[in-house]
Amino acid sequence: MAEQTGSDDLLGSLNPGQREAVVTGASHNLVLAGAGTGKTTTIVARIRHLIRQGTAPNRILAITFTRRAAAEIRSRVQTESRAMEGVGAMTFHAWAMREVRANPDVFGYEGWSVLDADDQAQVMRGVLGRGKRVEGLKASQIIDVVSFARNTRVTLADAIRAKFPDQTIDPKAIGAVVRAYEERKKERRYLNYDDLLLIFAARLADPQVAAWVGSHYDEILIDEMQDTNPLQWTIIDPLVPHTRFYCVGDDAQSIYGFRGADFASIHPFSERVPGARVMRLEDNYRSTQEILNLSNWLLSASPLEYGKHLRAVRGSGAKPELHSFETPQDEAGWIAGELRRAHEDGLPWNTHLILVRSNYSGRAIESLLIENDIPYVFFGGTKLLESAHVRDVLSALRVVANPDDEVAWLRLLTLVPRVGDRTAVRAFDALLAAREQGASARDARASALVSMPEWLRAGLDAIEDAANRVDDAVGRAAAMLTPVLATKYRNENWDARQRDLVHVERLAASRRSILEFIEEYLLSPVFTSELTAAPKDDDHVVLSTVHSAKGLEADWAFCAGVSPGAYPSSRALGDADAVEEERRVLYVALTRARDRLCVTRALFHTPVRAWVGGPYAMDVLEDAYFLSTLPEGLVAETVHVPQRAPRPGPPPGLAAPPEIDLGVDLGDLE
DNA sequence: GGACTCTGGATTTTT
């Protein structure tokens, strides 16, 4: 039996636990896979197994957390054979978007535009008007709290209490603003990320729709199940009777609580999904035992019972290193030096992974990598479609694709010299009025934009003519705006920005429409450095935020900035759940290393900022600091004291300082 | 009145 033999090859490289997880015949499954236990391997093997068993690839859907994870699964599945092509792999948001766009008769919302976080804040700012704040909250904070409420499916008032426990905020005042914002969003036919999930979930509540959607798939696999939030569960629940679910996750790696995920939500999985079988993978294939000892200790120091104890199949290796420095700059400099040395010794750059807590802290390291000529990619850095100059160019495309897109119009119009907010708003109102009288988009532009320069009207017409060749349209928009952008960004790295525009043009090739192009990269962003920093070959260092590091591993991992006040973050203090999530963030970081783990920190330079309820003193941060109870012997510690050459004291016998006349010579004025 | 320029300050984490 040829099929059976193939199956044996496929399963041969798996351990008994993985094999069992791959061939399970239960209708629904949850695989609790600890860090490094072969989670992705298991998912990929499961997909291959299903296909070998006769499932058509396009009846399998893998829900992943990021575009990168989706690409990884797709490529690992496809290396086997072309027969594997067609497996869907995408995020929840991309899935919802695809269903909504492909089936306007079922879901509606045809022609509505998706807004990213910045644009949502822009709409909210418009609602807030002059003061730009309500109850002390600014636009982006209100957007966040609304999103939290929807993703956790609680009321706005509860979300406000959860997000801002120390502040007295009148939920009614926020509610009024939010209502006005929702109204404006509807008027302009805007959707945000949450709306996509909500629309999908709301229609799935209809049993007929659920049966229909479910009938498209034999199995839906969900990666990173621990980070699935209540809103996403409302998509899963109605589909349970109609397809199979294969979920993989690890509660100890749940780090998306701020987005509504609850790490405990996978515990009652088998009650929530009737008939589900729960399996565990506990043998770690990634790291040495010493690295796991440190990781295991971190969890065991928690008041929560994680019940994790990772065992290293690979056995023993070097102790993790703990390096302390005076300042973050010293820390970053040392890391860059280590990478350089290793490269000179013949190790490729891609041996290394550097993990940081925030984008901000990554930038210090990024600049030292640049200084040392080390090729890198920064996952978590600036996203291409979120950078100001790319948004400028996209605004020209957006107004062509959707003439009602107010945010895009205002952005585009204010690029015109001598046009500010007021003039732009007036022009937009004129456009709307013309459209309401039945003018085509092109005619409305011709009549309403009479006072605008000719290049704008002609340029938009040219973009419209190229709308079905999206890369061409991007090129035309960039050409049209290059003169004004060159001025706007003349002191802000214009050359590099101009190169980005070429990348955008390339990404747009083969997209069917402007909206499809924008939506694809809005829902699955590309980081700028993925396109620019390591263009030559694949050998580069990976710098990543811990949150973007899901699924990443490397021979050497540097966890940077592991200082008091950072782990846990001072913002989490006072909230036990938040502190626990911080612990899991560090756990995810530590478990990325295969052979060498370097934990680095700047001890004498911790920023102690004023915070709601007063600044935290250093000793409070020290008390909460996870590594302050680190037992002897788990790590090899090095304290790096900067080498300062001693300077000789002043010459002996110097006269006492004389009084010096500090007044200015007034000359004739006297 | 509106546009533009400069400066200082702050920045968890992401679809």
Add this chain to the structure above:
DNA sequence: TCCAGAGTCC
């Protein structure tokens, strides 16, 4: 890098 605010210029 980005935003907000103040001050300046047309």
